[in-house]
Amino acid sequence: MKTLVLLRHGRSTANTAGILAGRSDGVDLDEVGREQASALADRLAEVGITGIVSSPLTRCQQTVAPLAARLGLPVTLDPELAEVDYGSWTGRSLADLAKEDLWRIVQATPSAVVFPEGEGLAEMSARAVAAVRRQLEAADGPLLVCSHGDVIKAILADALGLHLDGFQRIVVGTASVSVIRYAPGRPFVEKVNDTGEIGVLAAPSTAPDPGAESSDATVGGSVR
Numbered sequence: 001m002k003t004l005v006l007l008r009h010g011r012s013t014a015n016t017a018g019i020l021a022g023r024s025d026g027v028d029l030d031e032v033g034r035e036q037a038s039a040l041a042d043r044l045a046e047v048g049i050t051g052i053v054s055s056p057l058t059r060c061q062q063t064v065a066p067l068a069a070r071l072g073l074p075v076t077l078d079p080e081l082a083e084v085d086y087g088s089w090t091g092r093s094l095a096d097l098a099k100e101d102l103w104r105i106v107q108a109t110p111s112a113v114v115f116p117e118g119e120g121l122a123e124m125s126a127r128a129v130a131a132v133r134r135q136l137e138a139a140d141g142p143l144l145v146c147s148h149g150d151v152i153k154a155i156l157a158d159a160l161g162l163h164l165d166g167f168q169r170i171v172v173g174t175a176s177v178s179v180i181r182y183a184p185g186r187p188f189v190e191k192v193n194d195t196g197e198i199g200v201l202a203a204p205s206t207a208p209d210p211g212a213e214s215s216d217a218t219v220g221g222s223v224r
Helices: 013-017 031-044 058-071 101-108 121-138 149-160 164-169
Strands: 002-008 051-054 075-077 143-147 177-182 187-194
Touching: 002 031, 002 121, 002 149, 031 058, 031 177, 051 058, 051 121, 058 075, 058 143, 101 164, 121 143, 121 149, 121 164, 143 149, 149 164, 149 177, 149 187
Parallel strands: 002 143, 051 075, 051 143
Antiparallel strands: 002 177, 177 187
16 A cells, blocks of 8 residues: 655745746745745654655745755655646736636536646646656655645545546645555545644634635635
8 A cells, every 4th residue: 555645835925926826937935835844844754754756846845845854855856746737827816817717617617627828637637646656656655745736636536536527626725735545446535635723614704715825726616
């Protein structure tokens, strides 16, 4: 049985600006994101992780750097685990994108979406699922993969046997951890969107939008 620990990057400057960062250069962790990365090193140090794989984008590399240093492990960069190529949507504000006709399709039938001058969500799902399975083949213990919201949601949807059109039902917040164990017969999803906090369980009238601080990775649902 192979264990996959999925980690979404910490909060970025694009998150706080409400911008769809996509694969833009120069998107770093903000102050909160750096604190999250440091806390993750403490939180995951005793898990027994034997390998770390990251999206090549800076915000992911910055997120895993403290943990990699703590464990003395190298970080393998895998371009197949990079953010969705949002094409001409990249760098635009989420408030503006929400007015586009395509936005409604992203919410209802994401498997049919191909972003203008970019890639399709179905294409992203296929490459991401293939990438984690390939990386797990070579792993000799729990493997940590740091990636982006839509990518992680697609991997979780596949493990849950959920059609891609249902992946918007999954919430993956910044610096959250999800865990999948891949057995010979089928995967088992053991943890989803674990941040170690329970504040999101507050009454709906007072609870924050679960996607309010994670806008650069997912164009669905509550703008996650």
